[in-house]
Amino acid sequence: MKTIKSVITIVVIALCALWYYVTLPPLSLAYAEGVVFLGVAVVVAAAIVAWWISGESKYRFGLPLVVVILFFVVLIGGVLIGSPIFTSSTMYNQIGKVQEKSFKDDVVEIDTTQIPVVDIELAAKLADKKLGEDLALGSQMEVGKFTNKQQVNGKLLYVAPLEHRDFFKWNSNKMGTTAYVVVSATNPNDVQLVKELDGKEIRLKYLTSAYFSSNLKRHLRSNGYRNVGLTEYSFELDDTGRPYWVVTTYENTTIWGNPEATGVVVCDAQTGECNWYSIQDAPEWVDIIQPESFIIKQIKNYGEYVHGVWNFSEKDKLSMTEHITTVYNEGDCYYYTGMSSVGKDNGTVGFVMVNTRDKSVKMYRMVGATEEAAMRSAEGKVQNMGYTATTPIPLLVSGIPTYFCTLKDNEGLVKQYAMLKIEDYSIVASDTTIMATKRAFINDVNNSGASVDFGNEAYGYTVEGKISRINSNIESGETYYYMVLDDDATKLFLASYTVSEELPITREGDRVKISYVDEANGTINIGSFDNLEFTQKISEGQQKLNEERQNLMDSQDNQIINVNPEANQAEWDSLSDEERAKLLEGIEKKDE
Numbered sequence: 001m002k003t004i005k006s007v008i009t010i011v012v013i014a015l016c017a018l019w020y021y022v023t024l025p026p027l028s029l030a031y032a033e034g035v036v037f038l039g040v041a042v043v044v045a046a047a048i049v050a051w052w053i054s055g056e057s058k059y060r061f062g063l064p065l066v067v068v069i070l071f072f073v074v075l076i077g078g079v080l081i082g083s084p085i086f087t088s089s090t091m092y093n094q095i096g097k098v099q100e101k102s103f104k105d106d107v108v109e110i111d112t113t114q115i116p117v118v119d120i121e122l123a124a125k126l127a128d129k130k131l132g133e134d135l136a137l138g139s140q141m142e143v144g145k146f147t148n149k150q151q152v153n154g155k156l157l158y159v160a161p162l163e164h165r166d167f168f169k170w171n172s173n174k175m176g177t178t179a180y181v182v183v184s185a186t187n188p189n190d191v192q193l194v195k196e197l198d199g200k201e202i203r204l205k206y207l208t209s210a211y212f213s214s215n216l217k218r219h220l221r222s223n224g225y226r227n228v229g230l231t232e233y234s235f236e237l238d239d240t241g242r243p244y245w246v247v248t249t250y251e252n253t254t255i256w257g258n259p260e261a262t263g264v265v266v267c268d269a270q271t272g273e274c275n276w277y278s279i280q281d282a283p284e285w286v287d288i289i290q291p292e293s294f295i296i297k298q299i300k301n302y303g304e305y306v307h308g309v310w311n312f313s314e315k316d317k318l319s320m321t322e323h324i325t326t327v328y329n330e331g332d333c334y335y336y337t338g339m340s341s342v343g344k345d346n347g348t349v350g351f352v353m354v355n356t357r358d359k360s361v362k363m364y365r366m367v368g369a370t371e372e373a374a375m376r377s378a379e380g381k382v383q384n385m386g387y388t389a390t391t392p393i394p395l396l397v398s399g400i401p402t403y404f405c406t407l408k409d410n411e412g413l414v415k416q417y418a419m420l421k422i423e424d425y426s427i428v429a430s431d432t433t434i435m436a437t438k439r440a441f442i443n444d445v446n447n448s449g450a451s452v453d454f455g456n457e458a459y460g461y462t463v464e465g466k467i468s469r470i471n472s473n474i475e476s477g478e479t480y481y482y483m484v485l486d487d488d489a490t491k492l493f494l495a496s497y498t499v500s501e502e503l504p505i506t507r508e509g510d511r512v513k514i515s516y517v518d519e520a521n522g523t524i525n526i527g528s529f530d531n532l533e534f535t536q537k538i539s540e541g542q543q544k545l546n547e548e549r550q551n552l553m554d555s556q557d558n559q560i561i562n563v564n565p566e567a568n569q570a571e572w573d574s575l576s577d578e579e580r581a582k583l584l585e586g587i588e589k590k591d592e
Contacts, residue, residue, distance in 0.1 A: 009048055016041055024217050028227040032256040035078070039071040082255030084309050091258055092305040095298040095354075096361055103351065103364040108330050109396040112434045116156050116185040117406050117414060119390045120146050123158040123183040125412055130181060130191045137162065137193075140169050141177050144209070147234040148326045148333075148356075149185045150287045152241070156185035156328065161235050161243065161269065163209035174214065176205035176270070180235070180243055188414060197241055204243060204269045208233060216245055220265060223274050225249075229259065232291040235269070239285050243269040248291050249276065258297070261290050261359070279358055287333045288326075288356040295335050295354050296324060303339065317342040318349065323371040323391045326356065333357070336394060338370050347373075351394065366401065369425035374403045377425045378418035382407055387415055394422065398442055398525065421445060435523070436475045442525060443478055443496040462515045464532070467508050482523075485512070495526035502531040 025033035047064040054063075084091060118126070127143040144163040149156050162177040164170035179202055184190035195202055206216050213219060220230060232248040245267040250259040263278045264286060279289055303318030311317065321338035328334070333356040338348040350365040369377070375389040385407075392403035400421060407416040407430060417434050419441040421427040427448050429440035465485035472481050479497040483506075493514065497503055506512065515528040 005052065009052075012044060012048065016044060021218075024221050026227050026229055028229075030252060030256075031229050034227075035075065035256065039075065043067050043071060078255045082257045084305065087254040087258070088305040088309045090254055091298075091301040092308075094253055094258055094260065095295075095302045096359055098302070098352075098361045098363045101362045101364055103366055103394075103401050104396065104399060106329075106362065106364070107394070107396050107401075109399070112438060114156070114186055115395065115404060115434060116149060116393065117417065117434070118158070118183060118185045118188050119406070120149075120158065122188065122408070122412055122414065123185070124160075126183050126188060126191045127158075127160060127181040130193050131162070134193065137179065140173065141165060141179075143181055144207070144235065146183075147236075148288055148292070150236055151328060151331070151333065152237050152285070153239050157237075158183040158185060159235055159237055159243075161204050161207060163207055167211060170209065170211055170214075174205075176203040176210075176214075177207065178202055178204075180204065182237075194241065202243070202270070206245065206267060206269055206272050216247075216267070219272055220247065220267065220274065223272075225265060225274075225276075230265070231259075231293075232288070234288060236286065238283065245269055246286050246288070248289060250291075250294070258301070259294055261294060264289050282357065286357070290335075290354070290356050290359050292324065292335060295359070296320070299337065299339075299352060299354070303342075314342050320352075321348065321370045321372065325391050325393055327353070327393050329353070334362075338368075339363075340370060366423065368401070368422035369403070369420070371403070374420050374422075374425050375405060377420055377428050378403075378405055378407060378430065381418060381428050381430045382416060385415070386410070389418065392420070395419075397438060400442075400445060402441070424448075431475065439475065439480060439494065439496070439525075440478060443498065446496070447498060462513065464511065464513045467506060467510045467512055470506060470508060472504075481506075485514075492523050493526050494523045495529055499526055500529040500531075502534055503529060505534075506531050 020037060023033070023037070025031070025037045027038065028034045029038065043064060046067040050061065050063040080086075123146050124143065127146070131138050131141070131143055141162040142165050144161045146158045146160045149158050151157075152159075159180060159182055161180045164173070164177065179193050179195045182192045182194060205214055206219050207214070208216050210216065213222065216233060217230065229250040229252070230247050231250060232246075234246045236244055236246045238244060245265075247265045247267065249262050249265060251262055252258060253260050261279065263276055264282050265274055265276050266283065266286070267274045277283065277286075282289055299320050303320060305311075306316045306318070318339045319342050321340060324335055324337040326333055327336045334353040335356060336351065336353050339350050339352055340348045348366075348368050348370055350363055351368075353362045353364070354360070371392050374392045378389040378392075379387065387407035387409055389405045389407055392405040395402045395404050397404075397419060401423060403418075403420040403422055403425070405418050405420075406414045407418055409415050416430050416432055417437045418428060418430040419437050420429075421441075427441075427444050429437055429444050431437040431440055463485070465488075468484050468487045470481060470483040472479055474480075481495045481497070481503045483493045483495075485491070485493065493516065495503060495514075511532045513530040513532055514526050516524050516526050
């Protein structure tokens with residue numbers, strides 16, 4: 001009998017050990033997984049002790065029963081105490097202080113060459129294709145999971161390790177996989193399979209697909225993180241291209257719920273060296289510390305518990321839209337999502353951007369379309385082609401708050417691009433290149449009669465010159481005129497045919513007067529155009545259009561600074577040294 005007891009006891013203990021070895025829960029009562037594992041372990045231990053001590057006594061089940069009852073009392077009590085009934089205020093405030101900002105003032109206009117056009121699904125396809133070109137690697141390894149796009153030395157990239165296909169492939173190559181894949185988020189033709197770093201062969205030993213001590217999570221648990229909450233295993237590169245795993249550590253703010261990031265464990269994927277950093281001290285190349293799942297829940301709680309749990313009238317409630325994506329603004333990474341009033345499906349009351357490192361939150365109050373509505377509008381633009389739209393990202397395009405999305409065919413390949421005005425998603429343009437899409441979009445906005453608020457401070461110019469070169473081009477049924485003034489090849493001016501009726505009859509050698517806003521972003525879009533060779537009386541409609549465009553350029557609301565270089569230089573030369581010093585001092589204070 002003792003032999004049977006001993007065998008059963010050993011088997012039960014072995015099963016508990018195997019359970020821990022496979023699932024690796026944190027050994028702490030501060031986490032639900034830890035409570036369940038430790039609670040079951042205590043129940044099993046109590047049962048074994050009672051079995052050995054009590055023998056065949058009728059009371060042998062008493063101790064295990066008491067332990068089981070206590071376990072469920074603690075479990076149920078913890079769930080109730082940690083529920084929104086008692087913690088709604090904590091849940092509402094967890095997102096932190098929400099700063100209200102102006103989207104047009106706060107978001108920097110992005111260079112069109114830096115707009116991300118590759119989403120994570122396309123990145124995976126491109127990576128698989130690249131790996132397939134290497135038969136030796138492709139038969140042994142597979143592309144691992146891509147995390148959110150990251151910025152490495154100013155470039156937006158998707159990065160993924162090569163993982164082992166199965167146990168036998170891992171067993172035959174225990175030293176690790178031999179490469180990682182890099183896919184440009186801005187250029188689908190830029191896909192690299194990186195096999196060497198600083199002249200040395202890459203060996204990724206610590207992976208999520210590895211086994212035993214080489215398994216990433218097991219390696220972390222065995223190196224000082226047994227009782228710590230771990231989540232969000234992201235494969236990232238530092239600025240030298242060295243691969244690391246960035247794993248978020250967290251604590252719960254309520255009983256077993258509403259987790260809050262506390263820092264990151266940075267683990268060298270090759271050597272296994274691990275270091276923990278607080279949020280403030282994390283290396284600058286680490287883009288994402290706050291897990292997307294945490295932020296989604298906190299945003300939803302912020303909208304749901306604005307007046308606690310018992311808000312049956314749903315006063316001031318907000319709901320998060322269906323889509324969330326990462327965007328970059330001035331080098332910082334943010335989660336971006338729309339917020340709508342409860343019950344409003346297609347419209348938003350504003351947008352939220354949450355810093356992926358320190359969780360600082362910005363709210364932009366702006367009535368507009370939800371991401372889903374924008375996607376349907378973009379697809380409607382090309383409905384005859386059957387393309388599907390990707391989740392849109394917010395941009396400033398010539399000062400216009402704009403959704404940008406790619407349009408993909410059934411194979412998931414990018415065929416066109418679309419831009420939509422956030423505040424009026426019926427204004428939508430699409431084309432096969434980003435620049436052509438941008439020109440068509442600006443033209444559609446102008447033709448819609450909507451005013452354009454340039455938002456961020458820009459510089460407006462009115463110049464006269466002689467046309468040294470001019471030509472026209474038809475794009476998507478619209479005519480655009482390109483011109484160079486006074487043989488200045490550094491400035492290429494562009495105007496839609498709707499800007500002036502004089503454009504079609506303008507030739508080289510004509511003197512013209514044009515107004516434009518310098519966006520410092522390639523080709524210059526003309527706001528107004530006047531061919532000085534013609535003195536005919538223009539129509540009232542054209543006169544009104546010219547006045548509207550000039551008023552737009554002159555409007556203080558648009559924060560456009562009108563520049564006249566010659567007049568400004570003359571005024572500067574006329575100032576005394578003391579007056580110049582005061583002027584410069586005023587400019588410095590303004591910049592601060």
